[in-house]
Amino acid sequence: MPAVDLRPLLPALIVAxxxxxxxxxxxxxxxxxxxxxxxxxxxxxxxxxLLSLTMASDGRYGRGANTGGSVVADDFTLFFHxxxxxxxxxxxxxxxxxxRENGGDRxxxxxxxxxSLVGMLGLVSATEMISMFVALEIMSVALYALCGxxxxxxxxxxxxLKYFVTxxxxxxxxxxxxALLYGLSGSTSLARVARGVATATPExxxxxxxxxxxxxxxxxxxxxxxxxxxxTPDVYEGAPTxxxxxxxxxxxxxxxxxxxxxxxxxxxxxxxxxxxALAALAAITMVIGNxxxxxxxxxxxMLAFSSVAHAGYLMTGMxxxxxxxxxAILFYLVAYGAVNMGTFGLIASLSKGGREPLSLQDxxxxxxxxxxxxxxxxxxxxxxxxxxxxxxFVGKFYLFGAAVNAGYTGLAIIGVLxxxxxxxxxxxxxxxxxxxxxxxxxxxxxxxxxxxxxALIAVAVTLGLGIWPAPVLDLARAAALSLL
Amino acid sequence: MSxxxxxxxxxxxxxxxxxGALGVFMRRNVITIFMCIExxxxxxxxxxxxxxxxxxxxxxxxxxxxxxxxxxxxxxxGLAIVIALHRHRDTLDIDSFNLLKW
Numbered sequence: 179m180p181a182v183d184l185r186p187l188l189p190a191l192i193v194a195x196x197x198x199x200x201x202x203x204x205x206x207x208x209x210x211x212x213x214x215x216x217x218x219x220x221x222x223x224x225x226x227x228l229l230s231l232t233m234a235s236d237g238r239y240g241r242g243a244n245t246g247g248s249v250v251a252d253d254f255t256l257f258f259h260x261x262x263x264x265x266x267x268x269x270x271x272x273x274x275x276x277x278r279e280n281g282g283d284r285x286x287x288x289x290x291x292x293x294s295l296v297g298m299l300g301l302v303s304a305t306e307m308i309s310m311f312v313a314l315e316i317m318s319v320a321l322y323a324l325c326g327x328x329x330x331x332x333x334x335x336x337x338x339l340k341y342f343v344t345x346x347x348x349x350x351x352x353x354x355x356x357a358l359l360y361g362l363s364g365s366t367s368l369a370r371v372a373r374g375v376a377t378a379t380p381e382x383x384x385x386x387x388x389x390x391x392x393x394x395x396x397x398x399x400x401x402x403x404x405x406x407x408x409x410t411p412d413v414y415e416g417a418p419t420x421x422x423x424x425x426x427x428x429x430x431x432x433x434x435x436x437x438x439x440x441x442x443x444x445x446x447x448x449x450x451x452x453x454x455a456l457a458a459l460a461a462i463t464m465v466i467g468n469x470x471x472x473x474x475x476x477x478x479x480m481l482a483f484s485s486v487a488h489a490g491y492l493m494t495g496m497x498x499x500x501x502x503x504x505x506a507i508l509f510y511l512v513a514y515g516a517v518n519m520g521t522f523g524l525i526a527s528l529s530k531g532g533r534e535p536l537s538l539q540d541x542x543x544x545x546x547x548x549x550x551x552x553x554x555x556x557x558x559x560x561x562x563x564x565x566x567x568x569x570x571f572v573g574k575f576y577l578f579g580a581a582v583n584a585g586y587t588g589l590a591i592i593g594v595l596x597x598x599x600x601x602x603x604x605x606x607x608x609x610x611x612x613x614x615x616x617x618x619x620x621x622x623x624x625x626x627x628x629x630x631x632x633a634l635i636a637v638a639v640t641l642g643l644g645i646w647p648a649p650v651l652d653l654a655r656a657a658a659l660s661l662l
Numbered sequence: 663m664s665x666x667x668x669x670x671x672x673x674x675x676x677x678x679x680x681x682g683a684l685g686v687f688m689r690r691n692v693i694t695i696f697m698c699i700e701x702x703x704x705x706x707x708x709x710x711x712x713x714x715x716x717x718x719x720x721x722x723x724x725x726x727x728x729x730x731x732x733x734x735x736x737x738x739x740g741l742a743i744v745i746a747l748h749r750h751r752d753t754l755d756i757d758s759f760n761l762l763k764w
Contacts, residue, residue: 307725308721308724308725308728311725311728311729311732312728312732315732315735315736319732319735319736319739322739322740322743323739323742323743326743326746329746332747332750332751335743335746335747335750336747336759338743338746338747339692339743339744339747339759340759342736342739342740342743343686343692343695343696343699343756346696346699346736346740347683347686347699347702349703350679350682350683350699350702350703350706353703353706353729354679354702354705354706354709356725357706357709357710357713357722358709360710360713360721360722360725361709361713361716361717364713364717364718364719364721365719365721366721366722366724366725367721
């Protein structure tokens with residue numbers, strides 16, 4: 179029996195051990211002294227990030243390694259590892275100030291965040307359904323608890339309950355889909371499932387199609403696509419803002435990672451069946467997400483609907499089923515992740531005494547009072563709209579390009595039209611910041627150094643991807659090639 | 663003989679799954695909804711075991727163990743959330759949790 183190569187698991191193991199260390203350190207910290215949680219978290223995550231980058235640099239360090247056929251460290255995995263750990267790092271930097279203003283900078287919070295990250299890392303690297311399911315649940319269960327970390331606040335508990343009920347419900351569908359694919363192929367390995375589906379007899383095809391459909395339902399819930407999106411606005415609004423940031427950026431990226439690996443990587447032979455379904459879902463997701471966002475006055479809710487809309491844009495890219503579409507989705511996930519982390523992060527770091535700037539009145543006049551923050555928010559909103567010089571523009575260009583090449587020109591047109599609609603509600607915020615007089619006194623906090631650093635990284639990534647996208651596009655292409 | 667046994671098991675599994683899914687939509691008590699989700703997971707377990715028997719591979723049975731473990735972890739967190747919410751509100755009716763609009 180050959181020795182098992184554990185290298186693909188190393189980044190996740192480092193994160194998990196750090197989570198346990200943080201939990202223990204919290205228990206041994208005397209009351210009143212400064213909590214070491216953030217420092218330890220950042221150190222551990224930076225270590226995992228460095229390790230992932232090292233692994234990605236060369237085959238000797240584990241690039242392309244494979245743990246018993248169930249977890250791989252191919253380019254696709256490592257691309258997501260760097261993205262996800264980077265996002266968690268930014269969330270960790272944003273957290274202490276937010277929790278000080280909103281009660282309880284506790285060690286459990288950081289541990290849960292890292293456990294959730296372990297799940298995300300596993301989800302994108304799993305090539306076998308048992309590992310994939312367990313990783314998905316590690317990610318989700320930690321997030322259910324994270325949503326409810328503001329125990330004094332009913333909204334936070336309510337968000338946790340709603341996320342829990344819908345999340346568990348979705349997992350059951352995903353699992354049934356996996357059961358049907360297992361029944362078809364006799365194996366939980368995605369490679370064998372692919373072979374089983376490719377050689378399926380005509381009687382077996384309905385089973386495979388039904389399995390695909392159930393998987394789309396399960397993943398649809400996780401990436402927040404219509405009609406499985408109804409939890410999104412409530413949960414995004416009720417969850418603590420730093421957790422919302424991690425959900426919007428990290429969970430969406432990790433779920434799309436698994437979505438791509440299963441559908442583009444393992445079920446391409448069924449594309450005649452699932453591509454039209456996905457195209458229809460993408461179309462209604464873009465329309466309902468954007469129209470829903472128009473009606474919102476609460477910034478967090480507006481961004482939640484925007485997250486639904488973006489699930490639609492990403493699925494539009496997926497109908498191409500070629501490596502170009504995977505490349506476009508990977509690129510867009512980086513741009514979208516940075517922007518969301520930045521936007522929610524700025525909202526979180528402005529919060530003071532349990533309140534956050536969530537309405538247009540709250541941000542009115544921010545351009546005069548806080549020029550740097552207003553400018554950063556403007557960059558993020560421009561990128562969400564998809565205006566040139568931002569990463570969002572380049573990303574959407576490639577996503578819609580992939581759809582057009584696949585013959586879904588209509589879908590791309592819906593996407594472009596809906597982006598125009600979205601300009602109204604994104605730029606409304608910019609107008610309020612720069613063109614309206616401030617109301618009342620400036621009651622918001624000044625972001626602290628770690629929060630400023632996170633925001634700066636987000637701005638740099640957003641503009642960098644817009645001005646010089648080639649390096650990330652190349653990496654995304656290599657990742658996409660390792661998948662297909 | 664084994665073939666028809668598997669078919670019956672699968673039919674039962676689909677029936678239980680449907681019952682669970684309907685229950686999630688129709689029941690109003692959070693704990694009952696939670697039980698319905700558990701029913702769905704167990705229906706899936708039954709399908710995995712039935713497939714495993716008919717195919718003669720063990721992946722499915724291994725997966726069932728993981729599903730049971732995960733369901734237990736999920737129950738722990740889920741019930742903790744329900745208790746935390748019950749401290750704020752003296753009810754378990756899902757329709758009353760409407761501070762955030764569904």
